[in-house]
Amino acid sequence: MGQIRHRQNLRHRNRGIHPQRQTIRGNIAALVGLSLALLTIPAAIAQDTSAPTAAGFDKDTAWQYLLKQCDYGPRVPGTKAHDDCGKYLQTELAKYCDEVHLQHLTHLWTYNNQTLQMDNIIGTQNWKDAKVRIVLLAHWDSRPFASQETDPIKQKMPILGADDGASGVAVLIELAKALHDQKLPIGVEYLLDDGEDLGPNMDQMLLGVDYYAKNLPDPKPQYGILLDMIGNKGVRVPIESNSYVASEDFIRKFYAFAQKVGLEATFPNKFGDDIEDDHLPLIAAGIPTIDLIDFNYPYWHTLQDTPDKCSADSLGNVGTMLYKWILQTPPYEVPMSDRVPRTISIGN
Numbered sequence: 001m002g003q004i005r006h007r008q009n010l011r012h013r014n015r016g017i018h019p020q021r022q023t024i025r026g027n028i029a030a031l032v033g034l035s036l037a038l039l040t041i042p043a044a045i046a047q048d049t050s051a052p053t054a055a056g057f058d059k060d061t062a063w064q065y066l067l068k069q070c071d072y073g074p075r076v077p078g079t080k081a082h083d084d085c086g087k088y089l090q091t092e093l094a095k096y097c098d099e100v101h102l103q104h105l106t107h108l109w110t111y112n113n114q115t116l117q118m119d120n121i122i123g124t125q126n127w128k129d130a131k132v133r134i135v136l137l138a139h140w141d142s143r144p145f146a147s148q149e150t151d152p153i154k155q156k157m158p159i160l161g162a163d164d165g166a167s168g169v170a171v172l173i174e175l176a177k178a179l180h181d182q183k184l185p186i187g188v189e190y191l192l193d194d195g196e197d198l199g200p201n202m203d204q205m206l207l208g209v210d211y212y213a214k215n216l217p218d219p220k221p222q223y224g225i226l227l228d229m230i231g232n233k234g235v236r237v238p239i240e241s242n243s244y245v246a247s248e249d250f251i252r253k254f255y256a257f258a259q260k261v262g263l264e265a266t267f268p269n270k271f272g273d274d275i276e277d278d279h280l281p282l283i284a285a286g287i288p289t290i291d292l293i294d295f296n297y298p299y300w301h302t303l304q305d306t307p308d309k310c311s312a313d314s315l316g317n318v319g320t321m322l323y324k325w326i327l328q329t330p331p332y333e334v335p336m337s338d339r340v341p342r343t344i345s346i347g348n
Contacts (some may be wrong), residue, residue, distance in 0.1 A: 014333065025302075040042045055321075056182075057168060059312040070116075074161065077109075078114060085140070087214065089121055090121050092173050093121060095177070102122070105211045107195060107204070112164075114244060118194035119206045120209075121140065121191075125176065126188065133221045135223075135282070137191035137222035137224060138228065139164065139165055139169075139177075139193050140169045143199065144197075144198065144199065147199070161305055162306050163232045163297060163300075168226075168229075171315055172190050174319055179323065185232060186326060186331045188326060192210070195207030195208045215282035221287055226279045226282075226291045230294060230318045232310055233313070235294045236268055238274060238295050246289065255267055257321075297309075
């Protein structure tokens with residue numbers, strides 16, 4: 001994943017000094033301090049939640065996708081594990097999508113002056129003829145540094161990234177499988193983005209989604225949903241503040257829907273942390289995007305981010321929410337007033 005703003009000690013330990021890039025300007029802290037009463041979402045404002053009675057999303061299959069990624073080892077760009085896992089993910093996604101392609105990018109990694117080859121893996125369902133289109137994304141690379149370890153030697157070792165990386169990808173591939181034979185009311189694009197967690201600092205992170213945001217498909221998505229660190233046991237995904245600023249309507253409708261379908265325990269209607277993550281380049285490009293992330297995870301960027309810290313039930317709850325959200329009739333549409341580029345900065 002990217003980084004968190006509130007925890008200054010973590011932020012400065014991991015990033016050091018780096019050039020200013022593009023967070024949503026405004027008083028995020030004031031948002032986080034809002035009364036929970038302000039966030040109460042009347043059921044009446046939710047979309048019609050018509051959806052199949054059967055869940056459709058198989059948590060056990062999603063779990064196997066998580067384990068398979070971890071079997072390759074750390075998926076660090078420039079390594080054989082990265083290349084082999086990328087081929088596997090492309091093959092799996094192609095089974096369930098109308099079209100799959102790679103979006104290739106290179107990056108001169110200043111950490112070792114090596115030019116890295118990276119690929120966003122992109123698949124679509126019902127994209128051409130849909131009136132509403134969304135992008136679902138998760139990063140498939142894993143971090144080269146266990147930067148939250150206390151031992152300086154361990155800090156230089158790559159993480160496995162079971163929750164931070166593999167969990168979101170596992171949900172998206174199983175979701176593509178679950179939706180494959182459905183008559184979709186919207187077009188869905190699956191973006192498995194690369195180079196998100198490269199680093200060591202923020203100026204060399206979010207690389208794949210940055211590239212995607214500068215080379216959007218035509219037609220482009222109306223909105224996006226990012227999955228990051230959603231596989232940990234007992235996962236809880238509160239409202240991320242930048243997502244709220246990008247589209248208050250989207251956030252309110254999404255969390256009202258979670259309550260309607262009985263998933264309010266997984267998606268509590270309260271503010272969480274202010275996260276610098278893959279949603280920010282999309283928001284800057286005029287695609288309001290929700291960051292679904294549980295940052296209450298003590299193994300973030302450590303060597304302990306392994307499958308035993310994760311749960312098939314967590315994958316199932318998040319996947320079921322997306323499955324039902326996508327199949328609701330009529331589909332949700334972000335207000336036109338929110339589909340505008342936002343002035344943001346990353347790394348302040």
